Amino acid sequence: xxxxxxxxxxxxYQLPPTIARLQHEVVSPDAxxxxxxxxxxxxxQKRVSFAVLSDGSHAxxxxxxxxxxxxxxxxxxxxxxxxxxxxxxxxxQKQDRELLVDGVEILGECDPELYPIQKQxxxxxxxxxxxxxxxxxxxxxxxxxLRSCLMHSVMDYFNTQGFCFTHTPxxxxxxxxxxxxxxxxxxxxxxxxDGPNETSEFFGHSAHLTVSSQLHLEALASGLSRVYTLSPxxxxxxxxxxxxxxxxxxxxxxxxxxxxxxxxxxxxLVEDSVKSYASDVIGGQDVEVLWKDFDEVRRKTLxxxxxxxxxxxxxxxxxxALQDAKNVKFEFEPRWGRTLQSEHEKWLAEIFVxxxxxxxxxxxxxxxxxxxxxxxxxxxxCFDLIVPYVGELVGGSxxxxxxxxxxxxxxKDGLGLGKHEYGWYTDLRRYGGSPHVGFGMGxxxxxxxxxxxxxxxxxxPMPRWASKMLL
Amino acid sequence: xxxxxxxxxxxxYQLPPTIARLQHEVVSPDAxxxxxxxxxxxxxQKRVSFAVLSDGSHAxxxxxxxxxxxxxxxxxxxxxxxxxxxxxxxxxQKQDRELLVDGVEILGECDPELYPIQKQxxxxxxxxxxxxxxxxxxxxxxxxxLRSCLMHSVMDYFNTQGFCFTHTPxxxxxxxxxxxxxxxxxxxxxxxxDGPNETSEFFGHSAHLTVSSQLHLEALASGLSRVYTLSPxxxxxxxxxxxxxxxxxxxxxxxxxxxxxxxxxxxxLVEDSVKSYASDVIGGQDVEVLWKDFDEVRRKTLxxxxxxxxxxxxxxxxxxALQDAKNVKFEFEPRWGRTLQSEHEKWLAEIFVxxxxxxxxxxxxxxxxxxxxxxxxxxxxCFDLIVPYVGELVGGSxxxxxxxxxxxxxxKDGLGLGKHEYGWYTDLRRYGGSPHVGFGMGxxxxxxxxxxxxxxxxxxPMPRWASKMLL
Numbered sequence: 001x002x003x004x005x006x007x008x009x010x011x012x013y014q015l016p017p018t019i020a021r022l023q024h025e026v027v028s029p030d031a032x033x034x035x036x037x038x039x040x041x042x043x044x045q046k047r048v049s050f051a052v053l054s055d056g057s058h059a060x061x062x063x064x065x066x067x068x069x070x071x072x073x074x075x076x077x078x079x080x081x082x083x084x085x086x087x088x089x090x091x092x093q094k095q096d097r098e099l100l101v102d103g104v105e106i107l108g109e110c111d112p113e114l115y116p117i118q119k120q121x122x123x124x125x126x127x128x129x130x131x132x133x134x135x136x137x138x139x140x141x142x143x144x145x146l147r148s149c150l151m152h153s154v155m156d157y158f159n160t161q162g163f164c165f166t167h168t169p170x171x172x173x174x175x176x177x178x179x180x181x182x183x184x185x186x187x188x189x190x191x192x193x194d195g196p197n198e199t200s201e202f203f204g205h206s207a208h209l210t211v212s213s214q215l216h217l218e219a220l221a222s223g224l225s226r227v228y229t230l231s232p233x234x235x236x237x238x239x240x241x242x243x244x245x246x247x248x249x250x251x252x253x254x255x256x257x258x259x260x261x262x263x264x265x266x267x268x269l270v271e272d273s274v275k276s277y278a279s280d281v282i283g284g285q286d287v288e289v290l291w292k293d294f295d296e297v298r299r300k301t302l303x304x305x306x307x308x309x310x311x312x313x314x315x316x317x318x319x320x321a322l323q324d325a326k327n328v329k330f331e332f333e334p335r336w337g338r339t340l341q342s343e344h345e346k347w348l349a350e351i352f353v354x355x356x357x358x359x360x361x362x363x364x365x366x367x368x369x370x371x372x373x374x375x376x377x378x379x380x381x382c383f384d385l386i387v388p389y390v391g392e393l394v395g396g397s398x399x400x401x402x403x404x405x406x407x408x409x410x411x412k413d414g415l416g417l418g419k420h421e422y423g424w425y426t427d428l429r430r431y432g433g434s435p436h437v438g439f440g441m442g443x444x445x446x447x448x449x450x451x452x453x454x455x456x457x458x459x460x461p462m463p464r465w466a467s468k469m470l471l
Numbered sequence: 472x473x474x475x476x477x478x479x480x481x482x483x484y485q486l487p488p489t490i491a492r493l494q495h496e497v498v499s500p501d502a503x504x505x506x507x508x509x510x511x512x513x514x515x516q517k518r519v520s521f522a523v524l525s526d527g528s529h530a531x532x533x534x535x536x537x538x539x540x541x542x543x544x545x546x547x548x549x550x551x552x553x554x555x556x557x558x559x560x561x562x563x564q565k566q567d568r569e570l571l572v573d574g575v576e577i578l579g580e581c582d583p584e585l586y587p588i589q590k591q592x593x594x595x596x597x598x599x600x601x602x603x604x605x606x607x608x609x610x611x612x613x614x615x616x617l618r619s620c621l622m623h624s625v626m627d628y629f630n631t632q633g634f635c636f637t638h639t640p641x642x643x644x645x646x647x648x649x650x651x652x653x654x655x656x657x658x659x660x661x662x663x664x665d666g667p668n669e670t671s672e673f674f675g676h677s678a679h680l681t682v683s684s685q686l687h688l689e690a691l692a693s694g695l696s697r698v699y700t701l702s703p704x705x706x707x708x709x710x711x712x713x714x715x716x717x718x719x720x721x722x723x724x725x726x727x728x729x730x731x732x733x734x735x736x737x738x739x740l741v742e743d744s745v746k747s748y749a750s751d752v753i754g755g756q757d758v759e760v761l762w763k764d765f766d767e768v769r770r771k772t773l774x775x776x777x778x779x780x781x782x783x784x785x786x787x788x789x790x791x792a793l794q795d796a797k798n799v800k801f802e803f804e805p806r807w808g809r810t811l812q813s814e815h816e817k818w819l820a821e822i823f824v825x826x827x828x829x830x831x832x833x834x835x836x837x838x839x840x841x842x843x844x845x846x847x848x849x850x851x852x853c854f855d856l857i858v859p860y861v862g863e864l865v866g867g868s869x870x871x872x873x874x875x876x877x878x879x880x881x882x883k884d885g886l887g888l889g890k891h892e893y894g895w896y897t898d899l900r901r902y903g904g905s906p907h908v909g910f911g912m913g914x915x916x917x918x919x920x921x922x923x924x925x926x927x928x929x930x931x932p933m934p935r936w937a938s939k940m941l942l
Contacts, residue, residue, distance in 0.1 A: 009746070009747060009750045011743065012739065012742060012743040012746065013736075013739035013740050013742065013743035014632070015632050015633060015697070015726065015729075015740070016729055016730060017633070018633040018696070018697070020633065021633060034729065034730075036696070036727055036729035036905070037696065038903045038905075039903075055695075055696040055727070056635070056694045056695030056696045056697075057633055057635075057695070057696065057697070078902050078903040079903050080727075080903040080904065080905035082729060107905035107906060108872070108900070108902075108903045108904045108905040109903070110901075110902045110903035111901075111902075114901075114902075115902050115903075116902070117902070131690075131895075132690040132693075132895035132896075132898060132899060133690070133693065133694070133898065133899075133902060134694070135690065135691050135693060135694025135695055136693060136694040137694070140694070141694050141695060144635060144637060144691070144694075144695060145635055145695075147636075147637070147638070148635045148636040148637065151626075151636050152626060152630065152636070155622075155623060155626060159623065161485070161486050162486060162488070162489040162491070162492060162528055164527070164528075164615060164616055164619045165618075165619040165622050165623070166615060166618070166619065166932055167618070167703070167720055167931060167932060168932060168933065169718060169932070169933045169935060169940075169942070170641065170680075170703045170705075170718055171705075171717070171718050171935050171940060172940070172942065173940055173941075173942070174942075183656050183657075183673070184656070184657040185654050185655070185656065185657060185680075186654075186655040186656060186657040186658075187657075188707065202654070202707055202717070202937060202938075203717075203935065203937075203938060203939065203940040204938045204939070204940075205940070207940060209641075209656075215942075216932070216933060216942060219602075219603040219604070219606065219933075219942065220606050220615070220932055222603075222604065222606065222607060223527045223604070223605070223606025223607040223608070223611070223612050223615075224526075224527030224528070224606055224612060224615060224616075225489070225507070225508065225526040225527045225528065226486070226489070226527075226528070232638070232641045232703065234641075234642075236659065236673055246642070246673070246674075247640060247641060247642050249638055255486065256507055256526070256551075258486075258487050258505065258507035258553060259487060259505075265484075268483065268484035269484050269486070271483060271484065272482065272483040272484035275480070275483065276480060279480045401579070420941075424602075424603035424941075424942055425603075427603060427604065428603060428604075429579070430581075430582075430585075431549050431579075431581045431582075431585075431586050431587070431588070431604060432509045432510075432549040432550050432551040432579045432580070432581035432586075433551065433579045434507070434509075434551035434578035434579040435578060460638060461637055461638060461639060461640070461687070461691055462639065462640045462687060462690075464640060464642055464674065466673060466674075467673075467674060467675045468674065468675070469640075469642060469643070469644055469674040469675075469676070469678060470644075470891075470895075471640070471643065471644070471645075471686075471687060471690065471895055
């Protein structure tokens with residue numbers, strides 16, 4: 001599904017090198033280059049001045065050295081400039097290379113009195129209120145580069161496993177989990193009104209924002225066998241936790257379970273993929289910036305878990321472990337048949353396992369209709385992956401492929417089986433449907449976990465949550 | 472922005488090879504393998520039977536050969552199976568390799584009388600009505616693989632040019648082009664009603680589906696310098712043309728114009744990038760399938776345009792060419808100051824230039840407020856890229872960076888400049904804003920052009936347009 005680019009293609013246009021490229025690639029020490037960016041900080045001394053220039057491509061930016069200190073006239077934090085000069089290896093320890101400046105062009109002025117991104121440490125709350133400028137901070141730009149990196153990692157991983165990237169619809173007539181809390185589109189004034197104040201549905205019936213791409217992915221998997229998407233999802237939850245957003249991005253995959261490996265197979269692919277993403281980014285400069293002033297225990301738990309196999313336990317065994325837990329008082333009593341609360345998941349991952357843990361085979365009554373009933377008649381073939389300090393990162397299951405079992409569960413849930421209701425979904429089983437599996441991963445939670453970021457509101461460029469939508 | 476994956480990472484889990492892999496990679500001729508997919512066609516003869524098996528990974532699938540014809544009992548078109556056997560080079564001309572079958576497991580039956588995807592040619596309209604199963608056809612699965620390929624091409628291209636991939640918001644308080652026709656979220660019943668039937672906004676104010684990511688990308692570019700996204704966009708247009716959807720995907724990029732190359736620089740990057748995508752996919756099996764029964768003239772126009780520089784002309788020259796056109800009667804008279812109609816664009820690309828054409832520097836009155844005013848006081852620094860038989864593929868411009876010019880245009884358009892209106896957008900100019908440029912490309916139109924597809928409704932897995940939203 002990935003092209004093999006022709007090596008003979010002639011490149012017709014090339015943008016000038018970014019600072020990241022100037023820091024890492026071979027540069028002739030005598031060539032005069034131009035570097036564009038904005039001033040992060042400036043230090044004026046008698047005989048020489050220094051500035052850090054950033055273009056957002058590199059965690060450290062580049063140090064600009066002005067032997068002619070008059071060149072820094074008018075330069076303040078935030079000013080956009082085009083500097084010309086020569087690239088030299090830096091004698092200092094903090095920088096890899098520096099730019100010996102011989103020319104300055106000011107591209108955009110910045111009033112240092114009014115500039116909202118002052119040099120002193122700014123709170124995350126303050127930066128959320130100044131969301132349009134927060135990509136100028138070291139922290140937020142590192143998050144955004146990390147996110148871009150992970151997007152590439154995800155696409156590389158799934159391509160290697162033979163998956164096709166797809167764009168599933170955002171607007172839908174159904175809500176995949178039958179769970180309410182969906183956003184609905186407003187009606188329009190009717191262009192041919194029957195009476196005053198008539199309104200009508202643009203699509204002829206109600207339209208909702210998707211809460212999950214799963215059902216649509218299953219339709220595509222019926223033809224393509226292995227499909228995935230990274231798609232926006234929407235939940236109208238009023239909760240104000242550090243791991244919920246009203247608009248978030250979800251990585252979802254569905255594939256034919258050719259070898260009938262079931263839940264253990266999904267766990268295998270999920271564990272392999274997440275470790276692959278982690279190995280792409282951990283140790284990189286951006287992740288270093290993000291973890292710098294964060295929790296060392298959390299970092300160690302993450303890094304230590306990567307070379308080891310991740311724990312897998314059934315819901316039944318998890319309940320037993322929780323019931324047997326010493327020296328801990330849960331607000332909610334752990335009992336078979338009840339939902340695992342955040343406090344339970346937290347204890348299992350952070351204390352009991354001290355690492356990521358797959359919890360499998362939950363009671364069917366706790367899970368949606370599409371999960372495959374196990375032989376025991378009580379549980380379903382599913383899992384949640386719980387990671388320390390973030391909570392649920394992934395949820396997945398075998399999908400019920402037996403049309404009679406599926407339809408009886410859907411009837412029980414009150415889901416319509418007509419052609420314009422969920423009939424298309426049961427059709428997938430009727431016409432050559434075969435055993436298949438899938439999962440969904442909250443992309444912001446992945447960013448939060450790998451980046452050591454406390455709140456998913458920092459993990460997406462422009463977060464939206466109840467009562468809050470800037471820009 | 473792209474990781475350099477560690478070559479030492481241990482792969483922990485591997486799905487079995489797809490048919491695409493079995494067709495192209497080294498396979499031991501004596502190893503017994505399992506191949507999972509569904510039957511595309513079956514041909515029973517006295518001593519040997521043949522079936523084409525597809526898993527959606529490869530345009531041709533693989534031919535399965537049954538020397539024991541009793542193994543095909545119960546196999547019909549659409550049946551999902553797991554076949555075991557040995558891979559051999561095919562003696563036939565049509566197939567690369569074939570599977571000599573010695574074992575069959577039926578994974579999902581398919582009633583040949585009821586199966587909606589019959590072997591005879593099905594119309595695109597019929598397949599749209601059976602959207603949940605249309606990925607099982609050769610045509611639609613080739614489109615979906617092409618789309619996936621192009622997604623990889625896009626990400627590779629922008630990574631090479633130093634861009635950061637970002638996820639811009641879908642829900643927004645503004646409509647970027649001030650052009651109406653936006654979808655709006657419905658209000659919710661108020662959880663603390665002041666009276667009966669009270670409703671309220673989930674975000675505290677009205678929320679719309681984005682029509683373009685541009686303004687948000689500009690905010691991110693103020694920190695990251697080069698950003699792009701491939702994001703869903705929404706327009707509540709009631710037009711039923713073959714190139715409009717209510718939900719579509721748009722590739723948008725913004726970058727600092729360090730060398731002040733202006734419109735010619737954007738055109739340079741756009742031309743280079745589109746030629747790069749084309750060289751990744753043209754000649755591939757999927758594109759071959761798609762063009763097979765399509766228009767040979769269109770194909771030749773496309774292929775011939777790739778090694779040549781693409782034409783660039785000003786709007787002024789385009790109007791002149793249209794006015795001077797012989798042997799053609801336009802419904803709308805071409806005249807300076809008026810919009811170019813589809814018939815005009817069509818004539819320019821298909822007749823006058825016979826290839827893609829960039830039309831630059833339109834009158835400011837025809838274009839949105841954010842485009843940079845040229846020195847002539849009449850036109851703005853912008854372009855549209857028109858391609859034969861598809862029409863407008865890309866639109867872009869220099870963004871107005873002069874805060875006074877921008878604000879006066881916004882006031883004229885009645886756009887609020889307060890903190891919670893568009894004040895954040897003018898802020899970007901106030902605090903170190905520097906000259907920058909950008910463009911937007913309709914992703915479905917790119918798929919349509921390169922794939923020779925007549926209607927964008929076939930270029931996205933599950934299309935939505937006025938009065939139509941299945942699944």
